[in-house]
Amino acid sequence: xxxxxxxxxxxxxxxxxxxxxxxxxxxxxxxxxxxxxxxxxxxxxxxxxxxxxxxxxxxxxxxxxxxxxxxxxxxxxxxxxxxxxxxxxxxxxxxxxxxxxxxxxxxxxxxxxxxxxxxxxxxxxxxxxxxxxxxxxxxxxxxxxxxxxxxxxxxxxxxxxxxxxxxxxxxxxxxxxxxxxxxxxxxxxxxxxxxxxxxxxxxxxxxxxxxxxxxxxxxxxxxxxxxxxxxxxxx
Amino acid sequence: xxxxxxxxxxxxxxxxxxxxxxxxxxxxxxxxxxxxxxxxxxxxxxxxxxxxxxxxxxxxxxxxxxxxxxxxxxxxxxxxxxxxxxxxxxxxxxxxxxxxxxxxxxxxxxxxxxxxxxxxxxxxxxxxxxxxxxxxxxxxxxxxxxxxxxxxxxxxxxxxxxxxxxxxxxxxxxxxxxxxxxxxxxxxxxxxxxxxxxxx
Numbered sequence: 001x002x003x004x005x006x007x008x009x010x011x012x013x014x015x016x017x018x019x020x021x022x023x024x025x026x027x028x029x030x031x032x033x034x035x036x037x038x039x040x041x042x043x044x045x046x047x048x049x050x051x052x053x054x055x056x057x058x059x060x061x062x063x064x065x066x067x068x069x070x071x072x073x074x075x076x077x078x079x080x081x082x083x084x085x086x087x088x089x090x091x092x093x094x095x096x097x098x099x100x101x102x103x104x105x106x107x108x109x110x111x112x113x114x115x116x117x118x119x120x121x122x123x124x125x126x127x128x129x130x131x132x133x134x135x136x137x138x139x140x141x142x143x144x145x146x147x148x149x150x151x152x153x154x155x156x157x158x159x160x161x162x163x164x165x166x167x168x169x170x171x172x173x174x175x176x177x178x179x180x181x182x183x184x185x186x187x188x189x190x191x192x193x194x195x196x197x198x199x200x201x202x203x204x205x206x207x208x209x210x211x212x213x214x215x216x217x218x219x220x221x222x223x224x225x226x227x228x229x230x231x232x233x234x235x
Numbered sequence: 236x237x238x239x240x241x242x243x244x245x246x247x248x249x250x251x252x253x254x255x256x257x258x259x260x261x262x263x264x265x266x267x268x269x270x271x272x273x274x275x276x277x278x279x280x281x282x283x284x285x286x287x288x289x290x291x292x293x294x295x296x297x298x299x300x301x302x303x304x305x306x307x308x309x310x311x312x313x314x315x316x317x318x319x320x321x322x323x324x325x326x327x328x329x330x331x332x333x334x335x336x337x338x339x340x341x342x343x344x345x346x347x348x349x350x351x352x353x354x355x356x357x358x359x360x361x362x363x364x365x366x367x368x369x370x371x372x373x374x375x376x377x378x379x380x381x382x383x384x385x386x387x388x389x390x391x392x393x394x395x396x397x398x399x400x401x402x403x404x405x406x407x408x409x410x411x412x413x414x415x416x417x418x419x420x421x422x423x424x425x426x427x428x429x430x431x432x433x434x435x
Binding site for chain 1: 280298301313383
């Protein structure tokens with residue numbers, strides 16, 4: 001996959017930084033970073049999956065608690081320019097009815113609004129209102145095969161993510177095109193982005209142009225995951 | 236706090252149960268991992284001032300970068316909390332809880348006792364009794380931040396997200412002050428032999 005080249009370059013940059021850190025800090029423990037992750041992540045992930053109830057909605061907030069300036073724009077490379085009239089969302093993979101949807105098609109589907117807490121891996125959080133289409137409604141349109149267990153999201157800026165199907169089918173996992181009662185700003189992922197109260201911010205891809213339903217995870221799991229972040233990243 | 240056994244030279248040397256030593260060791264090591272990896276996570280977006288806020292120097296950090304810090308934090312969290320859990324079960328089963336923690340007798344001693352050793356001892360018991368709720372609070376607030384979708388009520392207990400982060404982080408300076416005071420009081424009441432007995 002072409003997209004991998006940049007992460008690898010970025011990865012080398014980060015390795016350089018961490019070896020510098022190692023020498024400066026004089027702390028050999030950094031070498032075994034990935035060991036701590038590899039040893040405990042399977043346990044953490046099973047506990048997370050066990051705690052996670054895919055049908056249970058997360059309580060929402062009244063719109064009066066929205067923090068209009070709370071959401072920090074945290075993009076990984078650049079802000080892609082997308083013509084909303086020419087925009088298409090392709091939904092394919094192991095499905096019986098692959099689709100290519102326009103914004104008009106998507107806005108014609110039932111609108112769901114939710115006011116939830118968006119939590120960033122960096123530690124900050126913001127209460128945001130999102131409006132959009134439930135991902136499960138889009139998935140049901142393409143009629144996935146019974147083998148489907150994962151969903152890949154491709155973004156116009158080259159960002160990529162993968163989710164477990166249960167989290168993707170959660171009733172509060174939206175393909176959002178509204179934020180805080182307004183059309184979604186470009187910096188926040190217009191015309192279409194993922195929004196959900198059950199995953200960390202880096203799972204919530206912006207500028208999503210492709211959704212692919214698959215039965216197996218590829219070696220490339222997600223932009224940040226491929227550099228060492230945890231994959232499940234549930235809240 | 237410590238039983239005494241006569242040594243060959245006739246002096247009494249402090250003696251600690253092997254379970255107490257094990258708990259003490261695991262507690263110190265896992266807390267050190269929790270704090271250093273926690274400060275690595277803190278540095279990604281300082282609680283006070285956000286990204287432009289004050290950052291901790293590299294020497295106090297574990298994990299190399301945010302992802303590594305998180306891996307360490309969520310690995311050490313198991314060791315730290317399970318250690319505290321089995322310690323709880325241990326003092327319950329062995330009935331140590333009855334005389335291990337500060338009581339009204341210690342408070343009285345602090346006010347009335349003329350014996351400096353007795354006072355020291357009371358302060359010591361008071362300090363390590365008070366640290367247990369702090370450690371439990373650190374786990375509780377940490378759980379609220381780790382799983383806010385499932386444990387939203389924990390976040391609600393503290394009002395909002397920022398308050399929860401502040402309470403979680405506050406356990407770090409409290410613990411460091413405790414470690415200093417605790418060691419100093421131990422040194423005053425039992426000297427280096429008492430300190431040694433807690434480790435070896």
